Amino acid sequence: MSLGTFLERFSRYVNVSPQVYVVAYAYLDRLRRGGGGGVRVVSANAQRLLTTAILVASKFVEDRNYKNSYFAAVGGLSAAELSSLELDFLFLMQFRLNVSVSVFQTYCRHLQREVSYGGGYQVERCLKKALVCSGEARAQGRQAAAAAAQ
DSSP: OOHHHHHHHHHHHOOOOHHHHHHHHHHHHHIIIIITSOOOOOTTTHHHHHHHHHHHHHHHHOSSOOOHHHHHHHHTOOHHHHHHHHHHHHHHTTTOOOOOHHHHHHHHHHHHHHHHTTTOOOOOOOOTTTOOOHHHHHHHHHHHHHHHHO
């Protein structure tokens, strides 16, 4: 199955927000760039990595999630294998799952450029409510409190 067909299947059966796919893409790019020992994405591991990245991103971004067994079935894996892949993925990522707003927007712009050649799709950017990393939220809260105190 091609990666395009695989992702279409995923989007048909797993109802996650577009932000999840952007964050999963950021995770895979981090791993590829060396954040996880320089993981290479090849045809033999692409579907496993995609399934795992989407699962982890979904758990990080979304309030409600499907069970691992459901993700595994959609991804063509056993639940035990996906759970093991999830744990390995988290350690490769060193549990650094935050994606800052600026990095998220950069990946959105990149994906929009890529898909615009194939039909002009829009990558949803409603980030403020869906994905504000805790450090930025705390900093914004401190700034608001300091402004109110003056």
